[in-house]
Amino acid sequence: MIRLPIADRAGVRRAALDLIRADKRAxxxxxxxxxxxxxxxxxxPWLLGHIVDAVAENRASVHLVDRLALGILLCTLTQILLGRSAMAxxxxxGERTAARIRESYLDRVLALPPALAERVPAGDLTARGTADVNAVATTLRDAVPEVLIAAAQAVFVLVAVFFLDPVLGGVAVLGLSGIAVATRWYLRRARTAYLDEGAAGSALADELTAAVAxxxxxxxxxxxxxxxxxxxQVLAGARRTRLRTLFLRTVFYPSVDVSYVIPVVSVLLIGGALYTHGLLTLGEVAAAALYLRQLAVPLDAILIWxxxxxxxxxxxxxxEGLAALPTAFPGGKLPVGDRIEVHDVRYAYAGAADVLRGVDLTVRPGERLALVGxxxxxxxxxxxxxxxVDRPRTGTVTTGGVPVAELPPDLLRRQVVLVTQEHHVFRETLRANLTLAAPDATDEDLHAAxxxxxxxxxxxxxDGLGTVLGGAGYALDGAAAQQIALARVVLADPHTVILDEATALLDPATARAAERALAAVLHSRTVIAIAHRLQTAHDADRVAVMEAGRLVELGTHDDLVAAGGTYAALWRTWHG
Structure with missing residues (x-):
């Protein structure tokens, strides 16, 4: 297993700016x-300050107050309508950007080299593709519009206070310094804490996946x-990380709540002193206090988000850490021809001895090779x-002169397809399950396959090809599901097909029919069959015999039986 990387702050900023540029008009x-x-x-608040001054100076007529009140009402309605339009x-x-995030994640996962994808922790990949994608999508949909609205309101409110009186503006900024200190304390700790929480969530997903499997x-x-x-132990680790983020919130939010009150109180005290000295009007002090009280709403929205x-x-x-993973095809020459070459290949699973030891093999285009042992x-x-799917520890495995493990998935599927006993039928229509291999296939092509x-x-x-399979839909047995997997191979039409016990779940008669049909359809294609049914080896052009990780025999069925070696012993055992 390998640990998936995590993008640094600069990488996240670049990705966020790219998303904004992609929809900059909005x-x-x-x-x-x-x-x-x-x-x-x-x-x-500015008009309300005029009303206060007019009342304080005994020049407030009913007509003046009504006119100013109507202005306040119209401004409030305008603010609501414009704010709601901006939020829409x-x-x-947010929805468009969330869709881009999901599509980008899926593209990156599908672009992973098969050898790498097999070693990625399934729980971590699942957690990133579900919880992390949903968290980012929710934030882009909800937080970004609200934070932009709140930020604009906060800036304009502070500008308005400075416009009323620079001294009151300075007092307000000093009063808000407590929020800056609390926010700095929180931000210095939050990223690490939330990354730890995400890692603990991935570990928990891995544990649950392993427990079920x-x-x-x-x-x-x-x-x-x-x-x-x-x-x-895994649950305890997840609990510790969540308690850590909870602790940060329980310190941060009360500190901010206290800091909201300080600017309002400070402005009232300083403003009152300036009013008594005739340096400010009562309406200006009231307007500044109202502005700062109004400032609590956008600041609260920003800090909550x-x-x-x-x-x-x-x-x-x-x-974004997935972007640091190597893609399947770093660039270079394309495969030339269909010849497969295996040269001095050794391979070992993690922490184990070599299971392949110096294998050399050439598979000629169009031949049918049986791998037995x-x-x-x-x-x-x-x-x-x-x-x-895997990359050799030493040696090379090439098709057309290019390492197979370095081909991108779309090109790899046109070169080589592996069909095993493991198969997957999606909870979709039969048509959708088949067109995965050939998106442009017609219904006639699907029926033929x-x-x-x-x-x-x-x-x-x-419902024919429109029948939904699995779940609450049509239930398939193992044989039918495997036939769908084989039909996908027919539709994909690669130059080389590797069958690893691909017909094991079919009854003997159906299996033989499917193998004959595949052989007919894949005429001039290369077929490598891995099977314990030696009848497959009997029908092959050549037989490669594996024993203890080595290629010990290679030849036709008749030659190997006549040689009296390992294959001959297997053949005699097969026939009792």
Whole structure:
């Protein structure tokens, strides 16, 4: 297993700016509307200050007060309408940007080299693709518009206070310094704490995945208490990280709440003193106090979302970390020809001895090669290397002169396809399951591919190719699911197909029919069959015999039987 990287702050900033540039017209419109709405919101306290001054100076007529009150009402309505319009634009921006995040994540995962994708912790990848993507999407949809609106309002409010009186503006800024100190303390600790929380969440997802996948093994070997103890340790780690982020919030929020009151009190005290000395009017002091009281609303919105921004920022860093992983194809020459060459290949699983030891093999274009040998001989491991799923520890595996493991997924699928006993049927229509291999295939092509592998049951489905499979839809048995996997191979039409016990779940008659059909369809294609059914080897052009990680025999069926070696012994055992 390998640890997925995490992007640094600069990488996250660049990614965020790229997302904003991708929809900059919406961002400009949102900011402009927010600015106008903020100006409209500032007019109300200013007009109210005029009313106070008029009353204090005994020049307030009913007509003047009504006119100023009507102005306050109109400004408030304008602010509401412009603010709601800006928020609507912001939400649409957020949804489009969230879609870009999800698509980018999926593209990066699908672009991973198969050899790398196999070694990535499934729980970590799942957590990043679900919890982290949702956190970033929610923030972009909700937080970004609200924070932009609040920031515009806060800036304009402070400018308005300075416009009323620079002294009161300076007092307000000094009173707000407590928020700056508390925010700095929080931000210095928050990113690390939320990254730790995300890592603990990935570890927990890994533990749950392993527990579900290995439940029967754990029960059979009596390992329940050991696994439970390990799960408790993982849960304890997740709990510690969450308590850490909770502690940061419990210190940060009360500090900010206290800091809201200080500027208002300071302005009233200093403003009152200036009023008594005739340096300010009562209306100006009241307007400044109202402005600063109004400032609490946008600041509260910003600081409430600050916690969410830290959490989603950590999630964004985890998502952008995938960009640091190597892509499948670093660039260079394309495969020339279909010849597969295996030269002095050695391979070992993590922490174990070599399971392949100096294998040399050439697979000629268009031939049918059978890989046989006892269990544990390395047949399936060699098949994974030939398909580019794994990369050899030493030596090379090439197709057309290019290392198979370095081909991008789309090009790799046109070169080599591995079909194993493991298959997946999506909870989608039969048509959608098949067009994964050939998006442009017609219904006639899909029916022809199903007919090739003997899936006659497909024509009896209630909705034909539109029938939903799995879940609450049509239930498939193992044989039918494997036939769908084989039909995908027919549709993909690669030059080399590796069958690793691909027909194991079919009954003998159906399996033989499917193998004959595949052989007919893949005429002039290369077929590498890994199987314990030696009848497959009998029909092959050549047979490669594996034993203890080495290629010990290579030749035709008749030659190897006549040689009386390992293959001959396997053949005699097969026939009793």
């Amino acid at each position: 961002v400009v419109a949102m900011v402009a509307l927010n600015a106008v709405a903020a100006v409209a919101g500032l007019t109300g 634009i912001g939400y649409r921006f 290995g439940a029967r093994t754990v029960e059979a070997l009596g390992l329940l208490e050991r696994r439970a103890e390990h799960a408790r 600050l916690e969410q921004l830290q959490s989603s920022g950590a999630s964004f860093a985890r998502l 006892p269990s544990g001989a390395g047949k399936s491991t060699l098949g994974r290397l030939l398909a580019g 199903l007919a090739v592998v003997g899936a006659d049951w497909a024509r009896e489905l209630p």
